[in-house]
Amino acid sequence: DELLNGITGVYNRKAFQTDSRILLKNHVSSTLLVVKLSNLNYYSAMLGIDATNNLLRSIVQWLTGNLRDCTVYDCDNGHFSMILFDRTLLKPYTEQIMGHFQNALLLGQISVRMNIQLCVINIPEDTSDPNHILLMVDTPISSDLTDSQIIYSHQFSSYQREIKILHTLRNALREHKLLVYYQPIWSSSQNAILSAEALSRLYDEDLGFIPPDE
Numbered sequence: 001d002e003l004l005n006g007i008t009g010v011y012n013r014k015a016f017q018t019d020s021r022i023l024l025k026n027h028v029s030s031t032l033l034v035v036k037l038s039n040l041n042y043y044s045a046m047l048g049i050d051a052t053n054n055l056l057r058s059i060v061q062w063l064t065g066n067l068r069d070c071t072v073y074d075c076d077n078g079h080f081s082m083i084l085f086d087r088t089l090l091k092p093y094t095e096q097i098m099g100h101f102q103n104a105l106l107l108g109q110i111s112v113r114m115n116i117q118l119c120v121i122n123i124p125e126d127t128s129d130p131n132h133i134l135l136m137v138d139t140p141i142s143s144d145l146t147d148s149q150i151i152y153s154h155q156f157s158s159y160q161r162e163i164k165i166l167h168t169l170r171n172a173l174r175e176h177k178l179l180v181y182y183q184p185i186w187s188s189s190q191n192a193i194l195s196a197e198a199l200s201r202l203y204d205e206d207l208g209f210i211p212p213d214e
Helices: 013-025 040-047 049-066 087-102 130-138 153-175
Strands: 030-037 070-074 079-084 105-107 110-112 116-123 149-151 179-187 192-204 208-210
Touching: 013 070, 013 079, 013 116, 013 130, 030 087, 030 130, 040 049, 049 070, 049 079, 049 087, 049 105, 079 087, 079 130, 087 116, 116 130, 130 153, 153 192
Parallel strands: 116 149
Antiparallel strands: 030 079, 030 116, 070 079, 105 110, 179 192, 192 208
């Protein structure tokens, strides 16, 4: 089935994209929970593809078995999205997820400790843009994450700026829209410009010029 993930067996990223657009179109209130595994690449390199796939399947089995009122989607790269309609379950579900990943996961004889970022997105309060939702789902987290964390809606102002910058950068790279400024290098001994340093800058109509440190 083209809407199922071939490894974990749950709905895939395409299915999530379709369903989230339907919810927005019909103005259905819901909460999106996104579990992002921060160190999946490390375990993939250490354990190999087959063992990593088994690990992903075990995580999905836990999610579908314990969060029964959610639809689970495998959005690739260790990102799992869940749509929750009953918001009274939000607190117990977030506690369950965080508690589960605080403990080491057993994969055969191997003990695996996985840090996660759990994103909580209220639709349509936090955003009503399907592309924005997909960006929030796809945005990777730092591989240096030393402990699991929750990102709630009240933290989204800075998080959304980060996502907007990432989206702007992707477009600029794809469409060759990075701006280049040349900074002359002056030789005081020769009293002349010897060369120039090329500085790339990123600009967005909404954000303006984006500082390099962002």
